[in-house]
Amino acid sequence: MHTSLKLTPMLRQYLEIKEQHPDAILMYRMGDFYEMFFDDAVLAAKELGITLTSRSHKEETNKIPMCGVPFHAVTGYLGKLIKAGHRVALCEQVEDPREAKGIVKREVVRVVSPGVTTDDQILDEKTDCYVCALAIGKKSKEELIAGLAFVDISTGRFQISEVVYPPGNPELVADEITLLKPAEILLSQSDTEQRQDLVDLFSAQVEQLCFTVRPDYHFDGVTARNTLTEHFRTTNLAGFGCETYTNGIRAAGALIQYLRETQKSDLSHIRQISPLHQDTYLIIDDASRRNLELTETLIGGRRAGSLLECLDLTVTSMGARLLRRWLLFPLRDPDAIQARLAAVEELLNKSETRKIFRTLLDSVYDIERLCSRLVLGHGNARDMSAVKLSLRELPALQHELGSCQAPLFKSLNVSFDPLIDLHALLDRAIRDDAPISLREGRLIKEGYHAELDHLITLLRDGKKLILALEQTEREKSGLAKLKVGYNKVFGYYFEVSRSQAEDVPDYFIRKQTLVNAERFITPELKELENDIATAQERRLELEYALFADIRTQFATHNQRLLTTAGQLATIDILASFAESAARHRYQRPAINTKGYIRITEGRHPVIEQTLEPGRFVPNDMHLDQQTSQLLIITGPNMAGKSTVLRQTALIALMAHVGCFVPADSADICIVDRIFTRVGAMDDLRRGQSTFMVEMNETANILNNATENSLVILDEIGRGTSTHDGLAIAWAVVEELAQKNTVGIKTLFATHYHEMTVLATNSKKICNYSIAVSEQEGTIRFLHKLVSGAADRSYGIQVASLAGVPPHVIARAQELLTAIEKKEGRSFRSIQSSLKKQGGADTPRQMSLFAYDAGPLVRLLSSIEPDEISPREALDILYRAQHLLKFKHEKM
Missing domain, CATH: 1.20.5 (Single alpha-helices involved in coiled-coils or other helix-helix interfaces)
Known part of the structure; x- marks a missing residue:
């Protein structure tokens, strides 16, 4: 690399270090700047918008590109590079320049990547930041098994999973990936070459995903298992419940090895690995998460407008991140759900307790990420001050927690650790006004360390100490006119007149003779002078050493800190749910195991908040396994069909999360999965049309829904021709109504009015519509769900409301009349066809779609x-x- 150039020792050192990190931009510390050279400089200058210069060279054609950023502002520049998808290696001086023989020794102290960072300016405070490792193996001739491991280095959360899938259906793996939405994925060299379909799929599903290729031996099963048992200091992984996760262990071991290499520091805050048991949660696949806009909007991918943003009244970053996880992993255990609901109800009824909790928590910083930075050796004194201020609130929080009666609060109170000893240590040691830099001093309080106190006294009171010594020597020698002086040649000295020179004590050492005076020094004076002169340097070194020691002490207590942080986040969410209930009139849902959903005056939680109070029209909903299992909902566009569908799914999900719901009352059964097929949008990144996306999602529903699932379908079949679409929609309804002879709770919105005939042949299928008021050719949407089918679609009236020119509307009405006369087919013909097939209680696929050919x-x-x-x-x-x-x- 650049071997044709005659390089300085510094550049040779740079290139040697760069060779060890070819896939990262190397930031090379030189004095007060981080410098970048060659191709790194060209790339960094473009990404950061800074000036690209060149380092002089004897040959004009061989000038070396370079750019640099100030070390004190590196975090901002680092954030820009990471958000652009780059990896950065930070190279620091690791020896004292005064002691260096030749060029100062430098080493990469940390590698920062999109998935591995602890810097606040890079991380989203309300979202977890995961790096994922993926290991693929064979389960059988027909199936592959994907091992997945996820770590958020900023909080220490470590999870493991395995997904079995047929080679042609990697979407199952993608579902698991998109659930936690990592910023970076590690792949082995061989998997990268052989599994391009996965790489392409992940790239399409997760924007700005960074791929990092690692050597195959890091994913070796034995090596990976040894890496994990060594890290956790155990003989096996059975205690974590993942001993049998063969491919998951391969991924997890490779991930720990990667973190060791990039962080080059202790990973003790990663204390356990947890299996990601999907069967213990209400499962929501990626398509349904997007359709329901749980964490971001379907269009634009924004947090604003999502259910998460609507419910998030948390006051801590830890609570906001935990709330996101609760929404992505709703509970299925009725007892656990009821425990959350009881705690929310107590805080709803005790407004003063809720206010105290929220006020105290509002003063709590992000203990999880602060703790991780301190453990990894990245934390500074301001981080410690933030921890100290947070811990100060814990005794009051514990006291208030003790007054709560809900079982969940009692459980939290029993194990709550107020961390009094750690707060006492920080309160005694860390200054409130400590700077960000650890090399500027002013980190440690006076009174914490005797030697440091002495150095501070020397710096602050040096002149007073010299004058005190002057007074002492006057008294000892009896020379009333003895005085202290200073010059740059000799430093401090004692001066007496020549007539008194013979009377000075024996330990005075003559230094200079003047015309009228003599100057002397003493060992005590020189020692004091030396102490004062070196006090600043010694103070900086000692303060840094003391800070590092305190940071190390904290690292040994990281599990206590993280446990308490998790409890604070839980309290924050429960108080947030109670606050939402108070502000928006949410009610506690009942939870049943009898398979029915009954909602009275339900409302859409997000849309309701965008309207003026009282404007949203609530609706009732009833679904069960006997008489109202599948509801066919008809009505015009804009009437509110999709809103009714979505709000039913969201209310069910909120109940499973343990949140109160936007309804006058709700009785929700335990659901194993929520499936949605809502809206129509081409997936251009994956080269799929609207209809293909629609059919993929429909196939997933039909293949995986069970009798305990909730299915939401909106406008199935509209992506193809009318007759094909109607045929597909009809067949889908039949399958959902009779799957496994039990059927599935389903809401089915459609414009195919012919399908309403299905309700006459099955007691489980019901017709509903969205009410519309029509007067003199104009319509008004009532947004009310009513029993019975709609008699028409009002498409032309909706077009008129949208502003389509009147003459176009008139022509459309003429064409509609002509079409209805010549090609229309009444519902009676379909009903007659059904009866001729035997009048079965459950509808079957019919041949009516070819009837008029x-x-x-x-x-x-x-x-x-x-x-x-x-x-x-x-x-x-x-x-x-x-x-x-x-x-x-x-x-």
Whole structure:
């Protein structure tokens, strides 16, 4: 690399270090700047918008590109590079320049990547930041097994999972990836080369995802297992419940090795690894999470407008992140759900307690991430001050917690650690006004360390100490006119007149003779002078050493800190839920295991907040396994069908999270999965049309929904031709109504009015519609769900409301009338066709979609009996007879 250049020792050192980190931008510390050279400089200058210069060289054509950023502002520049998807290696001086023989020794002390960072300016305080490792293995000839491991280095959260999938269906792995949405994925060299389909799929599913390729031996099963048992200091992984996760262990071991290499420091805050048991949570696949806009909007991917943003009244970053996890992993254990609901109810009824909790928590900083930075050796004194201020609130929080009666609060109170000893240490040691830099001093309080106190006294009171020594020597020598002086040549000295020079004590050492005076020094004076001169340097070194020692002490207590931080986050969420209930009139839902959902006056939690109070129209909803299992909902666009569908799913999900719900009352059964197929949008990144996306999501529902699932379907089949779409929609409804002979609770919104006939042939299928008021050709949406099918779609009226020109509306009405006369088919023909098939209680797939094909049907459909003469009728009869005879002859 650049071997043709004659390089200085410094650049040779730079290139040697760069060779060890070829995939990272190397920030090389030189004095008060981090410098970058060669290709790194060109790239960094472009990304950071800073000036690209060059380092002089004897040959003009070989000038070396370079750029730099100030060390005190590096975090901001670092954040820009990381958010752009780059990795950065921070190279520091690791020896004292005064002691260096030749060039100062430098080493990379930390590698920062999109998935591995603890810096506040890079991280989103309300979102976890995961790095993921993926290891693929064979389960059988027909199936692969993906091992996944996730770590958030900023909090120490470590999770492991395995997904079995057929080679042609990597979407199952993608679902697991998108659930935690990592910023970076580690792949082995061989998997990177052989599993390009996964790389492409992950890139399409997660924006700005960083891929890091690692050597295959890091994913070796034995090596990975040894790495994990060594890290956790155990003989096996059975105690964590993941001993049998063969491929998951491969991924987890590779991940720990990667973190060791990048952080080059202790990882003791990663104290356990937890299996990601999907079967203990209400599962929501990626498509349904997007359709319901749980954590971000479907269009634009913004937090604002999502359910998460609507419910998030937390006052701590820890609480905000935990709330996101609660929404992504709703509970299925009725007892655990009831425990949360009881705690929320208590805080709703005790407004003063809720206010105290929220006020105290508002003063608590992000203990999780502060703790991790301190453990990793990145934390500074301001981080410690933030921890100290946070711990100060814990005794009051514990006292208030003790007054709560809900079982969940009692459980938290029993194990709550107020960390009094750690607060006492920080309160005694760390200054409130400590700077960010650890090399500027002013970190440690006076009174914490005797030697440091002495150095501070020397710096602050040096002149007073010299004058005190002057007074002491006057008294000892009896020389009243003895005085202290100073010059740059000799430093401090004692001066007496020449007439008194013979009377100075024996330990005075003559230093200079003047015309009228003599100057002397003493060992005590020189020692004091030396102490004063070196006090600043010694103080900086001692303060840094003391701070590092305190930081190390904290690292040994990191598990206590993280446990308490998790409890604070839980209290924060429960208080937030109670606050939401108080502000928005949410009610406690009942939880049942009998398979029914009953909602009275339910509201959409997000849309309601965008409207003026009282404007949202609430609706009732009832679903069960016997008489109202599948609801076919018809009505015009804009009437509110999608809103009713979504709010039902969101209310069910909120209940499983342990949150009160936007309804007058709600009784929600335990649901294993929520599936949604809502909206239509091309997935251009994956080259899929609207219809293909729709069919993929529908197939997933039909293949994986169970009798305990909740299915939300909106406008199935509209991405293709009318007849194909109707056929598919009809078949899907039949399958959902009879799957496994039990059927699935389903809300099905459609514009295919023909499908309402299905309700006449099954007691489990019901017709509902969104009420519309029509007067003199104009319509008004009532947004109310009512029993019975809609008789029309009001498409032309909606077009008129949208501002389509009147002459276009008039022409559309003419065409509609003509089409309905010539090609319309009444519901009676479909109902008749059903009856001819045997009138089964549960609808079956029918042949009616081909019924009107053929010349005979087209002939009969083209006539208007009331408008033809007898002669014309006879001619039509002969033609029909001829067509029928022709058909029989062909058969």
